[in-house]
Amino acid sequence: MPFSKLGLCDPIVKALAELNYASPTPIQEKAIPVVLSGENLIAAAQTGTGKTASFVLPILEMLRKGETQRKKRIRALVLVPTRELAIQVSKSVEQYAKHLSLTTLAMYGGVDEKPQKQKLIEGVDILVATPGRLLDMHSQKAVYFEELEILVMDEADRMLDMGFIESINKIVERLPEDRQNLLFSATLSNKVRDLAKTAVHNPVEIAIAARDASKPNIEQWLITVDKDMKSSLLSHLIQENDWDQALIFIETKHGAAKLVSQLEKRGITAEAFHSGRSQDVRAKVLADFVAGDVKYLVATGVAARGIDIDELPRVINYDLPFPADEYIHRIGRTGRAGAPGEAISFVSKDNFKNLCMIESRLGHLIERREVEGFAPRKPVPISILNYVPKHKREPQDEEGSRLKQDKPSSPRRKPAPRHRRKPANHTDGKKPSRD
Ligand code: AMP
Helix, strand or coil, rough: CCCCHHCCHHHHHHHHHCCCCCCCCCCHHHHHHHHCCCCEEEECCCCCCCCCHHHHHHHHHHHHHCCCECCCCCCCEEEEECHHHHHHHHHHHHHHHHCCCCEEEECCCCCCCCHHHHHHHHHEEEEECHHHHHHHHHHHHECCCCCEEEEECCCHHHHHCCCCCCHHHHHHCCCCCHEEEEEEEEECCCHHHHHHHHCCCEEEEEEEECCCCCCCEEEEEEEECCCHHHHHHHHHHHHHCCCCCCCEEEECCHHHHHHHHHHHCCCCCCCCCEEEEHHHHHHHHHHHHHHHCEEEEEEECCCCCCCCCCCEEEEECCCCCHHHHHHHHHHCCCCCCHEEEEEEEEEEEHHHHHHHHHHHHHHCCCCCCCCCCCCCCCCCCCCCCCCCCCCCCCCEEECCEEEECCCCCCCCCCCCCCCCCCCCECCCCCCCCCC
16 A cells, blocks of 8 residues: 555655655554544554654654744654654654655753754654653743644653653643544553553554564574673684674663773774763764664663664674563564574573573573573573563663663543543454564
C-alpha cells in the first residue's frame, strides 16, 4: 500500500519519497489510520519497526490543518526517556515536515536552557522532551500546555524503568483533558498498562511482532570467563578477529572509563559513552562511531538507551544486562535490515541466575564458545530454562545502584475526555504480544 492511500497529504508523501521510503511498515499501516481517526492508541512495537513515523506522520497531517503555534504554546508533546531519543525523534519530525511549516524542538537536560526557551518563544508545534527538563521548563512558565492536542509517550517501558513515573504523572495532570493520547512501548508490562489506565482511556491496541531477537541473522553466543579476565578477553578478541566495529555494553560509567583505559594500554583505541560525559561530547562520540571513526564504543546500557545505529556489526555484553528484556533490546541493535550481526556475552559465575532468566526469556540456551586461555576457574553451570527468580532484582543505574523504583500508580480516576473516543480492536482478535 502506498503512503498516499493512508490519508497523508502530498507534502508529507513527497518528503517520504525523498527519504526513499517505498511503502509503510506494518506498524505504520496499522497505526496511521487509528491516529488520524482521533482515537487513543497503545502500540507494542520496538525500535526499528518504523514506530516513530507511525505517530509523527499522522500528527503532522492533523496539525497542518489547524492554526499554527502561538508563543510557548505547544500543540503536540512527545515524551521520551533519553536525550538521544529526543534528538532522534525531533530530527525525524524535521525530515517528515520538510515541506510543511510545522516546527519542532528537542528539549532535554544537561544543556543550557536558554536556546530551548528562545525556540519556544519563537513557536514550537511538536515538542519532543524528556520528562525532567519539561517539568522544569513548565514550572518556569517557559512552556504552556493549554493548547495541547496530542500526547505521545514513546518507549514507555523505558521511561518507567528509568523511574520517570512521578514526573509523567505530574505532566499528565497539567495537560488539557480533551486530548488524544498515544503510547508506544516495546513491552506491554503491567506497569505500562497501569500508566495507560491513568493516561490513555479506551485505547485501540495494536501489536507488532518484535523483530525476533533469535532470528538467524543475529548470531548469539557467549563466553564463560572469570570476572577479572574480561578486559583481557575483550582485547584478545578485538586483536585476534580484527573487528571493524563493536558496541560494548557495560554496567557502570566508572567501569566504562576503566575499560577504555585498559584497552588503550593494550594499544586499542576506544571511547566511553555514559552520562558522566557532557551532552556535546556524547553527541560527538556517537557521530564519530556512526561515521566509523571510532571503532569501539564502551557504553553504559542506561546512556545507550534509544541510540539507533544502522548496520552495527556486533554488540558485546561485557556485563550481562538485567532484566532479560534489556538483553533483547541490546542485541536487537545489530542484525538490522537483514544485515548479519553478532551478539557476544561475557558470562561469569555470578551471572548464573541472570543468564537463566535471559535464556528462559529467549526459550533456548545461547551457544557457548570457548576461547583458549580464558577458561574460567569458576565454571558457569548450564542454565535451567523456565527459571523463576525468588526475588526480582531491580534495574540498576550507571553507578550500579538501584534506579528509583516507580510505585505502581494508583488507578486514579480521571474524568472521561470531552470527546469520547470509541473503543476498537485492531489486533484481529489477537492479544498483543509481550514483546
Ligand atoms: P524507528 O523504529 O522509528 O526507530 O525507525 C527505524 C528506521 O526505519 C529509521 O532509520 C527510519 O528512518 C526507517 N524507516 C521508518 N519507516 C520506514 C519506511 N516506511 N521505509 C523505510 N524505512 C523506514
